[in-house]
Amino acid sequence: MDHQNEQNLISVIIGKTQGNPLYFTEILIDQGYFFNLVPLKKIKKAIKKSKILVIYGPITISRKIEKKITKFVENGGSLIIFGEVKGLEDILGCNYIPLGMHPYPIGGTLHNSIGEGYLQFDENNNTDNPMKQSINNIINRELSTDYFPLHGFGCLPVELEDAIVIATYIPNSKPDRKYPAITVKKCGKGISISFNPDVAKTVRHIQEGIYIDKDGIPPADGRAPIDDGILKCEDGLVLDWLKDRRTISKHKIDAFLVPVADIWKTLVAKMIDFAADHANAEIERIMHWPNGADFVMMISHDTDGNNEKLARGFLNEINSLDIKTTWCLIPPGYSSKLCEEIESFGHELAFHFDTQSYQIPNMFSFEVLKEQIEETLENTTLKQFYSNKNHYTRWEGRIEFFIWLEELGFKVDQSKGPSKCGTLGFPFGTAHPWLPMDKEGRIIECLEIGFQSQDLGLQGPKDTGKDIVDSVKKIRGVCHFIFHPAHFSNLDVRQELRNLVHYAKEQGAQFMRSIDIGEWYFARRKYIQTNKNCAIDQVTLNKMILEKRNCVKNCWEKII
Template identity: 30%
Template sequence: MAGGGAWCSIGARIAKSDPYAAAYAEVLDHAGIPWTSLDTFAAGALKPHDVLLLCGRGSLSDPDRQALESWLKEGGLLLVSGSSWGMAELLGLGECLRRPRFEFESQDSSRRIAFGGEPAIAKSAKVLSQTSDGLAVQSMHALGKGVSAYFAPHVGQTAALMQMGRGVDTDALGPMDGSAILDDGRLRAEDGVFLDFETDRAGELFAEPWADRLKESWIEQIVQLATLSRKPLALLWHWPNGARAGASVSIDCETFDVDQVSNIQRLLRMFGCPVTWLVAQPGFPLDTYRLFRSWDHEVGLLFTLDDDSGWTEERLKSQHLALERAASVPQLISARAVDGRWKGYFDFYEMAEHVGIRVSASKGGRQRGVSGFLFGTGHPFFPTKLDGTRSKVLECPYSVYLPGEVFPEERFGALVEAILNSHGHLHIAFKSDALSQHHAVDALRNLLSLCHQQRVAFLKLSDVYAFERARRTLKMYFGGNEESRSLRLASDTDVRGLGVLLLSPGGQVELNGKAVRSLPFPAYGAQWTHVPLDLESKRLVELRLSVERDSRAA
């Protein structure tokens, strides 16, 4: 029998020869799903696992294929994505047709976009979703005691191309409707957009986080398979205290009016919303930085440059060090370039990493026609190079620039709903000289009010980084038996408001031997149990799940 442990165990094989496949690992880590990387299936490597993921454009050796087929027939649960891995027959499929881009309706009948992948002709597989010309995109197929499933889109390639965009070395051409002018002689992040202005926008806005939608469909299919194992699955939730989404405000400071700073703080305090102040040289007086700290706000760097020749690590390091000293802050971890500037592909992340910056707030559009989810995502992510290595710098893309002025106020409601549906991060970019404009401040108030009504978690960018890093580095130890499962957790740092989601057949949940209040929590197409935790550094805590007898019998 596959997967002999008490908990559902997930293994993944990521295609080494595929430059985009490594982005699958980032998707899994962001989702909070524990998984194990498998380079070989020899010597019983598959036996401990209930679910196996094959990711990207890859193939298997004959011994690995034979081991996989035996594991499947004994009850294994397989999900193949990005290509068929030469196993169309085991998947119940016929010919798989590689496509650079295709669209389909997901299982909830909403539109999805994929860059790369192989929709297939279905034979014996049950089709869950398909393209408009009838090719299978998602499918399931019974094989012995096991199930082989298919997700045709290349999730890694889609995420990489949308979220990273193109390298920026020249101006791009904007939309034909004139809602954004990109060929203006100034290189910005918006020049790297990979999405299509004609087909991927709603009116003048990129209203849908297309990359997040596709990632979620893949995660949902993983969860569907996990439920077939009849074992509990644990997942670490994205946001503190069970919030459905997060929100942050960052303000570019090229002007330094202290009175306006105090005025905006009164507004932000109404919603409990801290701010990341991205400060250019020469900056504020020292007393203002002390005020920021007393309000629990963050000081970050607004990197200034006279022209593209100033895009250097030496210049970034000089400005970063000068601001640390002026603000009397031991480490500034958040930054972006002035006016949304950008150059190259990975250059800023490499410079930032060397300097000690850990959050980039760079990816976003600053004109109406490039507003919204310009890079297909509202998720923070660690950028992945084509060699498979990931940056230490977290990108927090912004979907709103100057609410009410650039981003239209009548689209606030739809934007917040899109963020909630994708469990995303609503990052609002503002600028200091707009603090004196009543209509801009009123629009900001209205947008924050919508977020507050939906109980979105307000975080400064450094907090987003700290929580995301803590989630990903948390140590999880699974144990127990069919009657009582245990999950021990340990963190290198204090973590407040961590949410553990349990997908289980029911039963009592205990924390360190005491019953805890757990709440139903819908996510990824399933109903989970949410267990809130506060972890202290280096201190082990134990969750114990006692499964009801009726559930075991089922």
Template identity: 30%
Template sequence: MTRSDVGLVIDTATVTAHHQAGRHAHGLHALEVLDHLRQPYRRLDALDLTGADDLAVLVTAELGPVTPEQRDALEAWVRAGGVLVLGDHDLSLAGLAGVTTAPAEFGRVDFADDPLWTQRPSRPIRAITGHQLTPTGDDVSVLATWADAQDTAAITRRPLGDGVVFCLGVAVWETLVTLLQGHPVTEDGRPAADGSAPLDEGILKAEDGLAFDIDADRQLPPGEPDLPGGRYEFGYPPPYAAPLFDLPQADLWAIAVAQLVWAGLDHVGSANGWLHYWPAGVPAMAHMSHDSDGNIDEEGQAALDAFAEADVKVTWCQVYNVRKYSPEIYDKITAAGHEHALHYNAMDDADIAQWGWEQIKGQYEWAQELIRTDTKIISNKNHYTRWEGWTEFYQWCEQLGIQLDESRGPSKIGSVGFTFGTAHVGFPMGDVELANRPMDVINLPLHTQDLCWASHASSRDVILDGAESVHGVAHFLFHGPHLLRRPLTRAACSEVAQAGRARGMRWWTADQINTWERSRRRIDVAVTATDTGWTVEVTAAAELAEAGVVLTLPGVGDGEVTVSSGTGSITPVVRHGRTFHELAVDLTPGTHRWELAAR
């Protein structure tokens, strides 16, 4: 069994109680955070430290009632050198952290200038709920504060014996799920006060469930002037920039959790590793999609030409309506190496263009037939980012075999950017009726569409920079009519492609991203210190070329690390503001070992 230095407590009785009461067990999302990171961990179904001598860090995500004996055992474990990260909703063990708690509502959290935060948000970021923390002694240091609540503590650190206790006053798992997935969509969302995001147009869409404060959580792109008179007046192309969701705030919360875990492993001097999100040496990824709205040959050909000029293979979402492209256009799409996907239409402008299972099933079958290839469609984007409910749509995708959806993003110039707080792919949490199981559909976020027409040119670098900063994927959507008739948008297509490549990003289709993420989720990493260096063991249940195994090797400093046994190369890299060593390897199914030495 692979040794794990991280334990994750998800009390199964507590999870069951939540579900029986009709409540989400948000702590289950901790599994998704660590699974996406590929940080080795062991799940504990209760707060039982029997046999936990190998654990360096213990994270609480769902915690039941704690007995005095359990509390005493946990305190003894910490005092003996363990690192405890309190992340459960109730914080019943806050006393170990040296704090008292009081309820905190929807607010923003400001991260302190502390060396622990190697990747620190540039401004306060949104939290859905949690606790205000009040230190009870001088041994507690404050790592973050509630910016909207007299700067009361939101995250703290306390040394306890030879160990450390971190306390997350933020309900981090609920915050992550709610920012990423929003609220159930049953009615129009609140429009932006400045007029730039009129969400109340009478069409249900993903943004209508937005969990962010649409006024407080956006910023203008750097260097852009304030809105004249505080109001946005629409024009095409946009006459000036609108505020946008400039930070991938959900990703920053997930990274904050990772940094606490890494700080705990540093505290005990443990060598450890995880798996880079993309091929070794690639800092972030880029994705371009195209929606076939109208299905007009001239527009389809213009899109083919534009993507050839940009040298990008795109995910081409085929929309159901009264027209089709000619067969030659579909064949050209295939020949150019683009991915055929579905563009599910629930805009009520054709006979089966409504929201429902029978409708999407019929449209999927229609699209599969018209693309004139045996390749199965596995990706989708909803026309106009249509959405209803919370996760029922993902069940439809599972039934159809759609493995990736890229619908969740902006429909308005004032809601572009990181609308749902993320540049990362992941598996959404299912509803309570599904016991909050992960949906077997990857979410690939959408960030903007039709630069220099539906969004201002200044949003481009905000999105690229934000995605690069968290090592995520930047997603740009284009439409054939604008690539045909809008010279600025046609030029912007090639320009964004080059700008991404200049950052070291690769342009991948949704199919490539889906295959990569599902493969890397089947890779496990273990690192063990030896007398001469370290042994890295990777167990792969799938093939993964150019994998980047990201390593913390205590004591190396500025020294050189070499691969003394095994095939691969190793180089220093910076990920999330920390210096790691990245072992670049080609993985095939099986167990692989490398011996590393420092000199």
């Protein structure tokens, strides 16, 4: 594929090369956009070569650079500001409101943020303003009104001068106050957009969760008893039991059906699309999945109990459905003969870390993880594992476990998902694979592929499967269900597995194993990061579908 015109690349300037500003580039990669990461000192070159300039603060802009950016916009360029970028208030049409320091500070750094709250688009968005109407049309094309109000974890307080408000942010601490969240201003021939919510922090906070060293607090409905004395992923979730769940099923199950983090990523994408249309920048992006598939379906099986009779029956069932799946081996795993048989049908063998079956102190440790991996590899005669899922979604700490997996050569984890009926869906706000970040601001090269449900007809009502598939398809994510071979004798579970697979195929899902998703993700990520300037095998390259922005029709079109 040819290199695209540099004027159709997005120029991105970040305030820091680590932490949340760096994570913002992961959002762009997730959405498939090609971009150039430009140092602030080279901004003159950037605005000569690009029609879209994105700046992610905190940054202070000098008067000299401010003049260059103003001229860039007035001549038809599009400017998008994320976070606090001082020196561009005039062109943005809004001013930052400094929050007062408490008179009795006890240390730390003041962050100019109004904290946790919800983003809401104006209910009366039918307007005669053509610019506002245009941006609303782009947003409404993909994002359902049911996604809003949208949970956020930080927003810059600003006051308007002459910008137009597209969306507002209502802080939990001041529910009667609305702050401008997204604004747009016409400047000469160009536009400037101010995106005030802290999108990178919000996405990371929802996906990674909080530090886990005690039980979480359950909702009052009794369907998510996460205070069960077992430390697990859900004990770190930060979404709201009341505001962030939606009711599904004839049994009235409240589930996390809004992929909150993914909606924030999509909002970033919609701002870029609008900016491209206005600047007539025919930017390019890669579609999320091989051959342009709408979404991916992944089925995994945790081999709890390692009953080989049930496993063989289950293997026959899976093979009859003509899909390839991921089998997570709990120590010591199946016999080498059965493992060979499973692999011979094209299925993946992964690891299932077990710190729940043994009542031993300090089981959740790097040493125990390494010992169990070595034991299972020896028993099964396998060489290595690519992927892991923790038994019972066990978890402690925050991102330390990802670092352990990275050190041991794993590329994928699958542990983040629901262990309770009341946490079905997206308790960590996403159906997209994502990379965590350590406390030093470094990207950890271990991909999280979360799951949404398990053993339909047993853990949750039978009629929840289609709702989850539909929700994942809308956001072009990975629909990941667990079915345990230990429940092969349960006729309801077997039938719901068949129903789910047939429905996913009808909806256009591409079935992939965790290793397939991981290899695709890292190849796609590298291709975007290098602006197509990297070595990728031809088979993978042929599956990458590029799209170009049609700025006249305001839509994406495949590049043939």
